Amino acid sequence: MTVTIVGSQLGDEGKGGAVDLYGEPADVVVRYQGGDNAGHTVVFDDEEYKLSLLPSGVVRGKVGVIGNGCVVNPETLFDELDALRERGLEPTVRIAERAHVIFPYHQILDGIEEDDKDDPIGTTGRGIGPTYEDKAARCGIRVGDLLDPDALRDRLTYVVPKKRTTVEEFYETKTDDAFDVDHLFETYRAYGDRLAEEGMTVDCGSYLGERIEDGDEVMLEGAQGTIIDVDHGTYPYVTSSNPTAGAACTGSGLGPGVIGAGEIIGVVKAYTTRVGNGGMPTEIAGVEGQTPGYEGGANTSEEDEKLATYIRDEGGEYGTVTGRPRRVGWLDMPMLRHAARVSSFTGIVVGHIDVLSGLDEVRVGHSYQLDGREMETVPPTTSGWERCSVNFRQFDGWPDVDWSVVARDGYEAIPENARTYLEYIQAELDTSIYAVGVGPAREDTVIVEDPYK
Numbered sequence: 001m002t003v004t005i006v007g008s009q010l011g012d013e014g015k016g017g018a019v020d021l022y023g024e025p026a027d028v029v030v031r032y033q034g035g036d037n038a039g040h041t042v043v044f045d046d047e048e049y050k051l052s053l054l055p056s057g058v059v060r061g062k063v064g065v066i067g068n069g070c071v072v073n074p075e076t077l078f079d080e081l082d083a084l085r086e087r088g089l090e091p092t093v094r095i096a097e098r099a100h101v102i103f104p105y106h107q108i109l110d111g112i113e114e115d116d117k118d119d120p121i122g123t124t125g126r127g128i129g130p131t132y133e134d135k136a137a138r139c140g141i142r143v144g145d146l147l148d149p150d151a152l153r154d155r156l157t158y159v160v161p162k163k164r165t166t167v168e169e170f171y172e173t174k175t176d177d178a179f180d181v182d183h184l185f186e187t188y189r190a191y192g193d194r195l196a197e198e199g200m201t202v203d204c205g206s207y208l209g210e211r212i213e214d215g216d217e218v219m220l221e222g223a224q225g226t227i228i229d230v231d232h233g234t235y236p237y238v239t240s241s242n243p244t245a246g247a248a249c250t251g252s253g254l255g256p257g258v259i260g261a262g263e264i265i266g267v268v269k270a271y272t273t274r275v276g277n278g279g280m281p282t283e284i285a286g287v288e289g290q291t292p293g294y295e296g297g298a299n300t301s302e303e304d305e306k307l308a309t310y311i312r313d314e315g316g317e318y319g320t321v322t323g324r325p326r327r328v329g330w331l332d333m334p335m336l337r338h339a340a341r342v343s344s345f346t347g348i349v350v351g352h353i354d355v356l357s358g359l360d361e362v363r364v365g366h367s368y369q370l371d372g373r374e375m376e377t378v379p380p381t382t383s384g385w386e387r388c389s390v391n392f393r394q395f396d397g398w399p400d401v402d403w404s405v406v407a408r409d410g411y412e413a414i415p416e417n418a419r420t421y422l423e424y425i426q427a428e429l430d431t432s433i434y435a436v437g438v439g440p441a442r443e444d445t446v447i448v449e450d451p452y453k
């Protein structure tokens with residue numbers, strides 16, 4: 001059977017931790033979208049692993065598969081593999097031949113396009129958007145092409161001059177060897193050789209189908225989150241892939257019958273964070289350069305500034321990839337209701353309740369108010385997001401306790417007010433809480449349900 005892990009908010013919900021928590025019975029862990037824009041953390045034996053491209057399961061000895069829905073920067077791939085090997089691990093990784101390759105010109109274009117916008121998205125600068133653009137425009141280069149020198153040269157010869165012209169003539173910017181066919185051919189052919197030597201490439205769907213037929217358990221690890229999904233998020237302030245569960249099919253080659261017959265677990269952070277630009281109706285204060293209209297605290301109360309900083313620092317809310325401070329807000333139920341429907345969650349993992357402990361009061365954005373109407377879910381348009389105000393509900397805060405004792409003693413040991421909060425989320429989403437995160441490590445978790453049982 002399969003278990004699919006999906007981010008239900010704006011990324012960084014703790015998906016790496018959830019994969020680690022439930023991944024023990026899994027034989028194979030598959031990334032199905034995104035690339036090295038992700039930053040997934042696994043804390044294990046007092047060691048912290050931060051992975052941006054490799055599936056989190058590789059730190060536990062699982063076969064890690066990078067699915068066809070992903071975009072792959074080979075440099076990051078080999079850097080991450082080498083770094084894990086230096087730490088004594090022996091990761092086994094397979095990469096879909098249909099996955100698209102991120103080239104240096106994609107990364108440069110990502111930067112140039114952001115600089116050119118009055119209202120930048122705040123991308124990770126990894127070339128994710130430009131690579132997916134080429135995939136849709138049918139001028140992308142795929143992992144399988146790296147192993148076929150003729151195909152690689154042909155494709156580079158077709159696409160690179162277009163990119164060079166765009167940069168030089170439209171953006172009036174000088175180009176370097178990132179736009180040179182011969183240089184790119186040599187560099188990427190060498191990556192292809194290494195992929196071939198290490199036997200890493202596969203026909204992803206067939207490979208996974210065979211593993212399932214042989215009785216293997218498969219976990220699918222979403223990256224990013226529902227509200228930055230290119231279809232279901234706050235477009236255009238989104239990533240360029242679909243983090244939602246439907247993409248677990250298209251991005252892996254397993255059909256909806258397989259994914260839908262398994263479990264689909266939404267990972268929920270007990271509050272909301274966002275890196276980058278775009279709507280965030282429950283934001284408490286703001287972050288310079290990311291929050292639209294934020295004037296360095298001039299339009300925010302001192303109390304809210306303090307609270308946002310407190311939650312950011314307690315939760316370590318600084319980007320895993322870029323180090324940017326994350327924007328912080330209260331839990332946003334319209335976002336979560338939307339996420340639960342889009343991905344058909346069969347259960348949720350709610351984490352970070354320890355971070356909110358010690359506050360007198362915890363607030364939740366229960367619904368939005370838009371043009372005089374109460375909305376329980378999110379608006380489809382950008383202008384709609386901008387006009388939303390929030391109907392908040394208040395919950396009594398819960399004390400800071402010894403969370404390792406709570407993790408040991410189970411759900412009933414969670415402070416009562418925190419359980420009230422959790423049960424409100426569960427009821428609103430009409431789903432079951434499978435686990436509650438009370439700290440960053442796997443041991444800091446209250447497990448209620450094991451999806452593989």
Ligand code: GDP
Nearest residue numbers: 012013014015016040041351352437438439440
């Ligand atoms: P991902 O991108 O969804 O995998 O999440 P990240 O790894 O980017 O960010 C989540 C951060 O929260 C990591 O530093 C985790 O170690 C940490 N974390 C996960 N769950 C919990 C929790 O329940 N409590 C606390 N305090 N930290 C957590």
Ligand code: IMO
Nearest residue numbers: 011012037038039122123124223224239275276
């Ligand atoms: P994980 O998997 C949080 C955000 C970027 C930016 C937008 C587009 O760790 O949850 P991109 O580089 O993808 O074109 O940037 O998406 N973003 C993330 N935010 N967590 C992530 O991944 C993210 N990956 C991309 O900050 O706003």
Ligand code: MG
Nearest residue numbers: 012039040320
């Ligand atoms: Mg992350």
